[in-house]
Amino acid sequence: MKRLIFLVPVLLVACGPSSGADDTAENGAAGEEILVQAETRLVANPPTYESVPLPEDLEWITNDEDPVFASPDAKRGGTFTTYLTSFPLTLRMHGPDSSSGAFVSMKRANYLSLIDIHPNTLNIIPSLATHWAFDDDKKTVYYRLDSRVRWSDGEPVTADDYVFQRDFRRSDFVLDPFGQNYYTNIIADVRKHDDYTISVVHAAGKPGNELLLETAISPSPRHFHKLDENWVQDYSWRVEPNTGAYQISAIEQGRYIEFSRQQDWWGDDLMYYRNRFNPDTVRIDIIRDENVAFEYFLRGELDSYVFGSMPARWYEKAQGPIFDAGYAGKIQYYTDVPQSQRGLWLNMDDPILSDRNVRLAFSHAMNIDRVLTTIFRGDYERMPQQYVGYYWGYTNPDLHYREFDIGMADRYLDQAGWVQRGPDGIRTKNGQRLSLRVTYGTDEHSPWLVVLREEAKKAGIELTLQLLDPSAWGTQVGEKKYQIVMLTFGVNLTPSFWQGYHSDNAHKPQTNNITNTDDPEIDALIDQYEAATDLDERIRLSHRLQVLIRDTASYVPLWKVPYIRETFWRWLQLPDHLATRTSGEVFDPFGSGLFWIDADIEADTLAAKEEGRTFKPISIVDTTWQVE
């Protein structure tokens, strides 16, 4: 019994806010357990590919006319510290476990592609390629590569690395069905014309900008990847050479990941990359609890803090002495981007949820409005449907969410045969209770799910809440072992239906068809949509598909958050326009990389804090890009 008594203090101490950072800092300084191997030239004879002739009289296009969006005042240097709530399961870019968790966007951001999109004008701008040209077949795009581009280990990036990417992503050794499909059915071929000219062939063809975006592949370092059956295991913790401004320089398993700025980065003098990616070091601590992370921010150990959800936090936590004294500031920045698909997704392979009436009833039994007006203080808007805010008219404006309506829910459940009610008021059918499990990955969702659970009882539906560790949640999503999952899908500029709704991806693990939609009519329309190269035709198909997908009732739209809210220490400096129309975070070291750390202000702020000197409080609300 002594054991149990003893256990408790250990448990509480282990999770206390004071333990993590101190230990981490110590270990880091001592240079222990750092697991980054320098060797990247792992393949003796990297593959080279045959050149094919380049067509004559191509019309090469570039873009050096759009305004730059970084500030000329930016200063290089300093360490930016941020956090993740769970340690990544792998460092690989591809293969099992490589596409879930917040770390993914960090590694992808340093893995540039041929072209980029201007964050304000949404025009195409150069990145790894300086010029591009369209073929008359509306499927092939030619790219002229920037010969200055280097891998982070100093090797030049050449056409061979792009052709290798095709073979690499198609390989069975990578265990990545999505990539395999993309590099077979979306990208039909990648061809080398000379060392610095390639062409990418799209399988179906697309309207102009979309064709560019879909063919803008990234290269893979062919001198690094030794493809064999051990690849997934061997490369899990190797640091792959990349093309971005930062590369992983130190890792301690479970504790932190540190990125260092390439001192002589190839992009530093290029128009759209100049004055960006300013901190010398970006350190990502693993802090497993959001509240603890915020305490770290308050102590100045994190430079900024993003208020992802829970407005109560913003109102009640983002205030206090450090804000009143102006040491730290608040910013609310409206953006104009396609809205993430935040929702409850119903697995139609589940025996109970395979009945459309049950799904319809479920949609009507979700009292999201009550959540929005209470827990979220009326700060968020309900998503009208799954596809919101896409550019070029892809969003169907006529669709609306299903209202909370117990009468409707009752009617659908009666039709579905869930007529009896048990002693607790939960409906039953043939002795089975109408109990549905909602799987989710962070405790932040518990408060509002609890409200939905209570409201759903009125319709005779029991929700059981399955809160999992983020990694375990990711695995369950991958394996589709859920009845209902709370999940937010990041989105592209235009809808992509194939991955989420084509039967090709149904009933198998590791695909994005998380509802297991398997409907011939939807399949046919998706095939037409994927094949269409005419913008109007694609928009028409897109609208029709959105109607059909809504009709499956396999998705309950939650809410949209059309702004970013962050708190930051005042030494983080921003350009005059603060952020961009499409910013994901204001203080985003890898994506837009616009901010910089002013060492003088940092020293001054810390001194002022010591002396009790104060500054003008900083509270910014920027509505430049607010959509009415």
Add this chain to the structure above:
Amino acid sequence: MIRLSPQTVRQWQRFRSIRRGYYSLVALIGLLIIAGVAEIVVNSRALIVRYEGTYFFPTYGAYLPGRTFGLDYSYETNYRELKAVFEAQREEAASRGGPDPGNWLLMPLIPFNPYETDFREDAFPPYAPDIRSGHYLGTDITGRDIFARLVYGFRLAIAFAIILLACNYIIGIAIGCAMGFLGGAFDLFFQRLIEIWSNVPFLYVIMIVASVIVPSFWALVAVMVIFGWMGMTWYMRTSTYKEKAREYVTAARALGGSNLRIVFRHILPNTVSIIVTFIPFSVAAGVTALTALDYLGFGLPPPTPSWGELLAQGTANLQSPWIVTSVVTAMTIVLLMVAYIGEAIREAFDPKKFAYYE
């Protein structure tokens, strides 16, 4: 007919004479009784409803849909609203000068269950303690009544602790006693096994279990038993060894007593004081263990009422101090009472009468 041995009577008298231990026991038993019938004290279901001449007792048993009482829905009646409806009916009848419809209902002392969210129009949760709304200890961040969650959380934690204790003791006493009594290879084998088993990092196992499945009440009990039975074995082994060598055991053996008889009739009764003195501390450990696991998020899944979950909410929302204050106070009181009882039992069973524990 149970006849208490003179020694037991003396011990009981001794225990009663230690005031704070005795009163703690009385109070704790009182709390356990209240927790046992919590549905009568803290519940959103009415105790008695009189509707159109019929009496209803909704507390236990199946739910009663709103239509039972003339409301327009078929889900569970909201009795607080029903009360308002009845009152409105009475007033309306009075204003018309008609007869009183005679409908009334009696709500429990705390008219909330631990799951329901009670929102107000004019403010956002968590709501501060307020007599008028009936939330005497306020609500948590989703508008659930803290008092209700404390009471039901207490019931769960105590049940957990007692079941855990029973399982641990049965296994621990059986194995420990066997080790001491049989000795030899059996003893050696279990000694080594327990040493190895004690070094399995218990917390990691819990974390792994919690990440793979949503731990249910029984799953948690099982994991805690698997890693908690060893504690009792050492004490039992030692005292069995000691008792085994006493003359009365030799005498019993000479009279032809079987091993089982010797263990159950002679050795176990003489080690009971060891077991009894450990019980209160084991209960305290069980309660704190569940609370700690819930606090860390490896315990029972939401929305189970739990002290650990309240503690986590409270520490995360220190700007709403009533959450953390309530749960910390409740926990301190209960653990203190258990500690006082334990102290008194230990003293009552102490053969040296004039030792002082202060």
